[in-house]
Amino acid sequence: MTEQPQGPQPHETAPEAAGRGDRLLPPPRRTADWMFGGVYGTVLAAGLLAALDQKGGEYTPYYDAGWVLVTAAAAGLAHGYSHHMSSHHAGSAGHRWRLLGRALWNEWPVIAATLPTVLLLVSAGLAHWDSSGVTAVGLGVNTALLFGWGSFVAVRVGYRIGSALLIGLADATIGLVIIVANALLK
Numbered sequence: 001m002t003e004q005p006q007g008p009q010p011h012e013t014a015p016e017a018a019g020r021g022d023r024l025l026p027p028p029r030r031t032a033d034w035m036f037g038g039v040y041g042t043v044l045a046a047g048l049l050a051a052l053d054q055k056g057g058e059y060t061p062y063y064d065a066g067w068v069l070v071t072a073a074a075a076g077l078a079h080g081y082s083h084h085m086s087s088h089h090a091g092s093a094g095h096r097w098r099l100l101g102r103a104l105w106n107e108w109p110v111i112a113a114t115l116p117t118v119l120l121l122v123s124a125g126l127a128h129w130d131s132s133g134v135t136a137v138g139l140g141v142n143t144a145l146l147f148g149w150g151s152f153v154a155v156r157v158g159y160r161i162g163s164a165l166l167i168g169l170a171d172a173t174i175g176l177v178i179i180v181a182n183a184l185l186k
Helices: 015-018 033-052 061-085 094-105 108-112 116-127 132-154 163-186
Strands: none
Touching: 033 061, 033 108, 033 116, 033 132, 033 163, 061 094, 061 108, 094 108, 094 132, 132 163
């Protein structure tokens, strides 16, 4: 009597294996997902930095830093929850809670990517830096980070250097759009 394999075979996908009645966790997220979360978090931080700096208003760098973190956490939770809810997995309530926990935990890069902006704002508060200068520096740093994230992600997923740099430039263009929008709206 030969024993049947319990998990998915190398040529099987999780849904095929699940069709056999196995209870599987969803496949781990791709390696590059944490990097994509970094791009998303950096764009989020740049947009918030631009939006929170109001001409003529009181400059509140600590408040702004807090809102960048709160918004990043809320976005990460919403993103993880929506990923969890968009894919139904059979199993016990405990199993579904573990999947939800994993989906939420996988969103940490969104929050981590906002930390350079948060640190800049906290430093600005400590050093009493001018709000317009902080916003300009922050948007420039976030644009450079977007270029770096885009290029790094592209190389990691298999693009050649030339193509990866173009992808990084495309990501940096998002930062440039935020800079232009900030200048036009103010």
